[in-house]
Amino acid sequence: MKTTIQWSSLFVFMILTLLGDFAQSAEDDSLIPLEKQDRLAIEKYLGKGVVGQAILAPTLVDTSRYLNLNTGIRHYRLVSGPDTGNIEHHRPTLLKQDSSKSAWRYDTGARFIFNILEQADGDYVVTGVTDNDEGVFTQYSPAEPFILQGLAPGEERNMQVGMKIFKLSNPDKQIHTGILNIGYRYVGAYKVTVPAGSFEGVLIKWTFKGKIGPASLDDTQYRFFAADVGMIAAIEQMEVSAMLLYNKERKIAKVLVDKPKS
Structure with a gap:
């Protein structure tokens, strides 16, 4: 016994x-250290010292906490790009809410206005973007992923999105169509220090490759989100080329200036 x-x-x-x-x-x-290529890009545009060590990354089980749209206006300082030093005033506005979805208008106070949809499954997606500089509105079908419910650290999803582009001065006039191949990856979580403070930030990376009318597009974006705060830092890199007809390159980075008030 x-x-x-x-x-x-x-x-x-x-x-x-x-x-x-x-x-x-x-x-x-x-616990996912940043790959060298990502760290170099992030430090080039956000600067060294903003993104620190890797920390344990949670599964994204409550996406609304990471967007935190209900807190209203938040302020971002541009730290890279032609308008470096300027402050952007981002204003989310709830347009419609029912049991299955919520629709938001997210105005950056500068060039872009995003149409964001919160779906019943917890996913937040972008259904369209207004570009005030170019005077166009882009409609996505299916919607472009913004922050997805249930995503695990290191998880990547790939999708193809169709685009229709309309003139703001004549909304019924469609001027271009396009196709985007999107790579969407939850990279991991990291200590992030911005003017608003130090946060535990989750990092989402987008890669875009596709065509809009006669132009080709190659774009990489990084965004850091902190629970109950929202987006704390972002990098957009975009290059659009149409042979000799059109060529534009834009690199913009921004950091949160102060915590949004409840």
């Missing part, structure tokens, strides 16, 4: 050890 009890205790100990090793492995898997 004593031998049986000893073997049973040993068996239980072995099981607990294996479970502990498995749990530790799962934790280690969610």
